[in-house]
Amino acid sequence: MVNVFSVPIFFIVFRETLEASIIVSVLLSLVEQIVHEDTSRAVSLITDEKREDGRPPELAVGEPGSPEVSPPELLSEQDALLAKKRLIKKMRIQIFAGSGLGLFIALAIGAAFIAVWFTKASDLWAKSEELWEGIFSLVAAVIIFIMGVTMLKMDRAKAKWRVKLQRAFEGKHVGAGANAGRWVLFVLPLITVLREGMEAVVFVGGVSLGQSARSIPLAAVVGLICGVVCGFLIYAFASRTTITIFLVVMTNLILLIGAGLFSKAIGDFQENAFNDLLGADVDDTGGDGPGSYDVRGNVWHIDCCNPENNFDGDGWNIFNAIFGWTNSASIGTVLGYVFYWVAAVAVLIYLKFVEGRTKLLGRESAAGVRRRQRAALQHDSEGGSVDKE
Template sequence: MAKDVFSIPIFFIVFREALEAVIVIAVLLSLVESIVARRTPSMTAPSTVDEKAEPKVDGEQSSSDEKSDEIDEETGLDRQSLVRKLRLQIFLGAGAGLLISLIIGAAFIAVWFTQVRDLFGANEEVWEGVFNLVASILIFVMGLTMLRMDTARERWRIKLERAFAVKTAKADKEGKSVKWLLFTLPFITVLREGLEAVVFIGGVSLGQAATAIPLAAIVGLIVGLTIGFIIYKTSSRVGLSIFLIASTWLLLLIGAGLFSKAVGNFQQDKFNKLVGGDVAEAGTGPGSYSTDGNIWHLNCCSPEDKLSGHGWGVFAGLFGWSNDGSVGTVLAYIFYWWTAIAALVFMKYREGRLGKKKGAA
C-alpha cells in the first residue's frame, strides 16, 4: 500500500527541521563577511603623518599609489581566504551534527520497530488509538510552528548574533580561535534540530509501518535543503509563505484525520470486546461494525481491505478516511479543526495582528 511506502507526516517533519537547520547555516554564512570585516582592520587608511609630511614629487606619488593598490589586493585576497576557511568550518560543523543525528535516528527507529512494537499486539486497537492520538497532537504543534518559518531567518540572525558576540568575547579572553565557534554553533544547532525530528518521527511513526519512514525522511531532507538554499540565494519570503501555509493546511488535514481515527480505534476496541475478537474477520458487511451512534457505513471503500483498499488507504493516510463514521469520529474531526482555528486566532492576537489590515503600519 502507498501509505506503507511513504509517510506524509514524516516527510513534513523532516522537511521542517531541515529547513530550519539550513536557515541557521544561511544566517551564519551571511555573518561571516561582517566577522571578517571587524577582525581584519583596513591596511590602506591614510595616516595623519603623511598628511603633514612634505609634498611628494610625481614619481614618488605614483610609486606610493602602486604600493597602496598592491596592499589593497593582498588584503582582499587575505579576506577571501579567511572567509572560505570560516565557511568551511560552518559546513563541517553542520555536517557533523547531521551525521550524528542521522545515526541516532536510525538506531532509535531500528530498536523501536524490532524490540518494542510487538509488545502491543494484545490490545492492538487501543494502542493504535493511542499512537494516532499522540501523532495528531504532534502534527498539530508542528503545523502551527511551521507558519512562523518565514520569519525564522530574522529571528535566528538576532539570536546567533547575540550568541556569537558573547562567545567571541569569551574566546578572545581565553585565547581561543573564532573558527571553532563557527564549528560548534552549527554543530549544536543541526544536532538539536535532528534530535527534535527524531522525537517527532518517533511519535508519528507509532501507528505506521517501518517501510513508510526511509523514503519520506530522505525526500523531506532533500526538499528542505533545496528550499533553504533557494531562500539563502533569493532572500524571498513571499513564495515561502505560500508554501508554508499550504503545508500547514495539509498537516492539519492529516492531524484531524488521525484524531478522528484515534476515536474510531477506541470505539472499535470496545465493540471487539463486546462481540469477540474474531469480528475483524467479518469483512465490511453487516456485523463488522457497531450500530450504536453510527452515522454511515459503506460496504465498499474500506482502507483496511487488503485486496481493493489500496487507493482508499492513501485517503486514510492523508485525511483519515474511513468507510465507517460515527458521532464520536465526526465530532472529533470537527473539534480538532475548531481547536486549530482557535489556536491560530490566539497566535495572531498575541502577535498584535488581529484586526489589522496588510497595509497598516
C-alpha cells in the same frame, strides 16, 4: 504505498530539516556579509587566520613589512580579495562540518531508538493493535498540531538568528555553548542541527510507533532531501512574502494530516471497544459489508473505498494517510475532525492576539499596546519632519 512511505513522518522530517536549513542559510549569508561589507572586521579575521597558520601578518605575501600599518592598508586589493575568498571558504567548511556532525548524531540516535522499539516491543503491539494505533495516532495528532502552529513563525527565524550570530561575532553570549570565538561557525550549526534533529527524533518516534517499520526510512530520507532543497531555494531566491505564503500552505497540509490522525485515533478506540464487545476481530479479511463495523453512532458507511481492504485499498490508503479518509465514519470521528480544526483556529487567533496583531472581544494585549504606541510615535515623528520641511 503507505506500507513503504509514511506521509506524517515525511512532513515531520521535512519541517525540522527546513528550519535547520534556514538557520544554516543565515549563517552562510552572514559570513559573506561580514567578510565583504565590514572591512575592518574582515581584515581582523584574516589576520587571525594567518596567526593560526603560524605566519605573522607582516610577512604575508603582498603585505607591507610593517605591522604598524592600519588595517585597511594592510593588504593590497588583489591579495585582500584572495584572502577574503579563502576565509569565506574556511568559514563555510566549518558551517557544513558542524551541520554534518549534528545531523549524523541525530540520525544515529533516531535509528537506535526506532530499532529498539520495533525489535523489543513488537509483542505488545500484537496484543491490542487497535488500542495502540489509537494511542499513537493521538500522540502524533498532538505533535503535528504543535508543529503546524509553530511553523508559521519560521519566516522570522532569519532575523532572530541573524541577531544572535552578529552578537556572537561581536563577542557576546548568545546561548548554551555558543560563545564567540574561532569555532563559533562550527559550534552554532552543530548545536542547531542537533537540536532540530533531536526534535525530529522525538516527533518521528511518537508517530512511527503507529506505523509500519518499512514506511519510515524512505519517508525520512525524502523529507530530509526536500527540506534541504526548499531551504536552499528560500536562501537563494525567496523574499519574505514568498516564504510566508509557502509556510501558510505547508501549515494547512500539516494540520490536515493532524486532523486525520486525530479522527483516526477516535475511530481506533471505538473499533477496539467494538472488538472487545464481540470477543474477537470482527472481520480479519478487511471486508466492507455488514458485521465489519459498529452500526451504533454510525454517520455513513459505503461498501467501497475502504483503506483497510486487503484487495483494493492501496489507493485509498493514501487518502487515509493524508486526510484521514475512512469509508465508515461515526459521530465521534466526525466531531473529532471538526473540533481539531476549531482548536487550531482558536489557538492561531490567540497567538495573533498575544503578539498584538489583532484584538479579541475588544481587548488588546500588552504587545498590541506597544505596537500601537510605536506606530503612533513613528507617525508623529514623520509628521514633525514634514512640518519642518
